[in-house]
Amino acid sequence: MTRPWTWKLTALLALVLGFSSCGRQEERKPVATEKKLKIVTTVAPITSIVENVAGDKAEVAGVIPEGINSHTFEPIPSDSKLLSAADLIIFNGLDLETPTLKLAQANLKQGATIYTLGDKTIKEGEYVFDFSFPKEQGHPNPHLWLNPEYAMRYATLVRDELVRLDPKNKDAYEQNAGQLLKKIEALDQAIKDAVQTIPPNNRRLLTYHDSWPYFARRYGFQVIGAVQPSDFADPSPKEVMRLIDQIRKEKVTAVFGSEVFPSPVLEQIAKEGKSRYIDKLRDDELPGKPGDPQHSYVGMMIDNMTIMFEALGGSAEALRKVDPAPVAGAHADYRRKN
Ligand SMILES: [Zn+2]
Numbered sequence: 001m002t003r004p005w006t007w008k009l010t011a012l013l014a015l016v017l018g019f020s021s022c023g024r025q026e027e028r029k030p031v032a033t034e035k036k037l038k039i040v041t042t043v044a045p046i047t048s049i050v051e052n053v054a055g056d057k058a059e060v061a062g063v064i065p066e067g068i069n070s071h072t073f074e075p076i077p078s079d080s081k082l083l084s085a086a087d088l089i090i091f092n093g094l095d096l097e098t099p100t101l102k103l104a105q106a107n108l109k110q111g112a113t114i115y116t117l118g119d120k121t122i123k124e125g126e127y128v129f130d131f132s133f134p135k136e137q138g139h140p141n142p143h144l145w146l147n148p149e150y151a152m153r154y155a156t157l158v159r160d161e162l163v164r165l166d167p168k169n170k171d172a173y174e175q176n177a178g179q180l181l182k183k184i185e186a187l188d189q190a191i192k193d194a195v196q197t198i199p200p201n202n203r204r205l206l207t208y209h210d211s212w213p214y215f216a217r218r219y220g221f222q223v224i225g226a227v228q229p230s231d232f233a234d235p236s237p238k239e240v241m242r243l244i245d246q247i248r249k250e251k252v253t254a255v256f257g258s259e260v261f262p263s264p265v266l267e268q269i270a271k272e273g274k275s276r277y278i279d280k281l282r283d284d285e286l287p288g289k290p291g292d293p294q295h296s297y298v299g300m301m302i303d304n305m306t307i308m309f310e311a312l313g314g315s316a317e318a319l320r321k322v323d324p325a326p327v328a329g330a331h332a333d334y335r336r337k338n
Contacts, residue, residue, distance in 0.1 A: 037166045040086040040104075042097045043070045043284040045145050046117070046154065047332050048297040050090060052180040053158045055328030057169040063100055065335040067285045069260055072232055074099045080107040087112050088165055090158065094118035094127070094142035115161055118144050121153045128217075131226035132210035143283055146304075147214035148188040151297060155180050172328075179327040187298050190318040191305055195219050198314030202253050205308075206243075206275075208266045209258040211283035224250065227266050234265050247273030254311035256281045278311050291330045299324030 037058040041047040047062035054060050063082055064073050075083075079100070083089060084107040091097050091104075093116030104114055127140035144150040159177035163170045195203065203221045205212050210226030225243060227235050235243070247255065247269065255270045257263045257279030270277035280303075287303045288295040294303065302324055306316035 037162070038085055038087045039162075040082055040089045041332075042091055042100060044286050044334055045151075045284055045297045045300060046090060046092055047334060048286060048295075048300075048326065049145075049151065049154050049180070050158050051330070051332035052296070052327050053155060053162060053173055053177045054331070055172055055176050056331050057172050058162065058166065060332040062332065062334050064097070064284075065337055067260065067336065069232070070096060070284050073097070075103045079103065083107045084109055088161065089114050090161075091116045092118050092142055092145070094144070095139040096142035113161075113165065115157075117154045117157055118142060120157055121150050128213040130210060130213055130223070132228050132230050132232075134230060137230055141210060141213050143211040144214050145297070146211055146283060146301075147218045148184050148191065148301065149218055150214060152181055152184050152188075155184065176328045183298050183323065183327065187301055187319075187322050190322050191219060191301075193318040194305060194309050194314060194316055195221075197317075198309055198312045202312040202314070204250070204252060205256065206247065206252050207256045207258070207281065208263045208279075209261050209281070209283060211258075211281075224252070227263065227269070228261065232261075234263075240265060240269055243269050244272045247275050253313060254278055256308065256311070258282060260285055276311060278307055280307050286334075289336065290332070290334050293323075293325035295330070296324050296326050298322065 039050060039054065039058050039060045041050050041060060041062045042064045044062055044066040047060060051060050061082060063075065063079055064070050080103055083104045086109065089104050089112065091101055091114065108114065121144055129135035130141055133139055133141040145154060155177055159173050162173045205216060205221055205223045206225045208227045210228060212221070213223050215221070216223045225246065227243060229235055252273065252275050254276040255266060257266050257277065259280055259282050262279065267277045267279070282300055282304060286295045286297070286300045288299065293299065302319045302322055305319055309316045
């Protein structure tokens with residue numbers, strides 16, 4: 001008997017509550033900040049560092065699809081949608097992603113931030129200008145992240161910027177960053193230990209893609225050449241002859257190509273120079289796929305060092321105890337095509 005009455009009351013209550021909650025929503029518009037911070041990054045190793053620090057507290061997407069040549073990447077008009085929705089856009093900088101930076105600037109949401117890491121990590125006097133990045137062209141070698149010391153600096157810069165823009169998640173960002181820094185420190189120590197197993201005379205690098213000078217500086221390697229010219233084309237026949245000569249003369253144990261840049265020319269150079277050709281190094285593509293433990297910045301470095309050190313006559317044993325998995329799980333969108 002009481003049922004219709006109860007039902008009516010419930011309906012009335014719902015109506016009243018509905019109205020009042022509508023009213024409240026209007027009043028408390030600024031609470032939109034409860035939404036997750038939207039972060040857009042560029043290359044996969046940086047996306048990974050940001051993913052580690054942010055965990056599930058922010059949305060992270062890398063605008064440069066993983067496995068694409070980041071140096072020549074041109075964003076397509078639809079990428080402007082992703083960039084214009086971001087609260088924070090994080091670049092390596094040092095002229096790595098110029099077309100994407102221009103598109104980001106043109107489409108920046110009001111109040112959003114563009115943040116570059118490279119120029120805040122080292123001073124101008126420490127920039128390397130070399131084979132594919134000659135001084136006369138004015139673009140420094142941008143591959144700072146392949147030096148774990150600089151990757152740690154990237155992680156602290158990202159942490160501080162996330163805390164500044166999203167203070168309510170300060171504790172999570174600081175805790176995640178702390179764990180990531182510990183992992184990269186362990187990686188750094190393991191690399192130092194593993195380098196000791198490589199005969200000193202073999203600690204020389206001849207690569208196709210010019211991504212190792214900052215790494216070399218930290219661990220006592222010498223980059224004796226990078227085959228890829230500054231316009232990312234193939235080397236000239238004269239340069240090919242010179243490189244074969246150099247490999248023979250200096251008895252270079254192995255030459256390294258890159259997964260992103262298959263190079264039949266370098267393979268030929270290695271063959272003529274009687275050196276081994278290894279084409280598996282990566283500077284901006286992570287091993288495995290999102291969700292795999294090795295799909296991370298640390299995983300990419302372990303992979304690179306294992307390939308490089310074993311080819312140069314050393315052991316990568318020390319690296320096996322480093323855990324590559326992202327500290328707070330896999331959350332970022334890497335825009336992988338496969
Ligand atoms: Zn590169």
